[in-house]
Amino acid sequence: MPHDPRPRFRLNPLLAALFAVIAVVALFLTGVAAQQLGSGEPVAAAEPTRTAPTTRPAQPGLGDKVRDGKFEFVVSRLDCSRATVGPEHLTRTAEGRYCVISLSVRNISDAARYFLGQAQKAYDATGTAYGDDTIAGVYANRDTQTFLEKLDPGERVTGKLVFDVPRTVKLTTLELHDSPLSGGVQVALTRA
Incomplete structure (x- = not known):
């Protein structure tokens, strides 16, 4: 073979x-x-996956604790009914009207820090920003000396921010900062 x-x-x-x-x-x-x-x-189709609708968390509002940097804030009141602030002989008159925002500030850091009113901003519904009227703020805080001084670690003080806004403007949001360069936190001044 x-x-x-x-x-x-x-x-x-x-x-x-x-x-x-x-x-x-x-x-x-x-x-x-x-x-x-x-x-x-019939072959059963796979059940569609149901997901909860995505809802944005509600923006913090009056009475809510919020934090930015080394401060914790609680905004308690908005009063836009004033044309003047200050005692009888030291009054300051608004160009429009004053919106006075009452709040507490607590130092949550381990060092003394200043709370700066001029670092805070208020906004209307169109997004227009309004700065704090520092002199009117001094008059409005005349009985709250520590609000204008350094806050020791853990110290909480109450005070007022004053914004001079046109008479027809309605403030909707307050943006609070622990310093002029911080990211800030927003608080709704109106209820949804």
């Missing part, structure tokens, strides 16, 4: 067994899929 010069290919028995297992699993999965699709029964 003549010798066949071609080399014979021999399959490794472990590799052959692996191919056999893969083939059996593939046939099984193909059969299951064919049965599901060919049974005449």
Whole structure:
């Protein structure tokens, strides 16, 4: 008998067994899929995933504690009914009207810090910013000496911020800062 010069290919028995297992699993999965699709029964669609509607968290408002940097604030009141502030002989008159915002400030750092009224901003519904009237603020805070001085660590004081706004303006938001360069935190001055 003549010798066949071609080399014979021999399959490794472990590799052959692996191919056999893969083939059996593939046939099984193909059969299951064919049965599901060919049974005449409707295949149940996957339930749509329901997610809760995304709602923005409510903006903090009057009475809520908020923080920026090294201060914790609580805005308690907005009064836009004044044309003047200060005692009888030291009154300051608004160009429009004064909106006086009562708040407390607590130093949450481990060092004494100043609270700066001029770093605070109030906004109306159109996004127009109004700065603090520092002199009117001194008059409005005449009975709150510590509000104008350094606050020791843990110390909480109450005081007033005063904004001179046009008579037709309605303030909606107060932005509070622990310093002129901080990111700030906003507090709603109106209820939704």
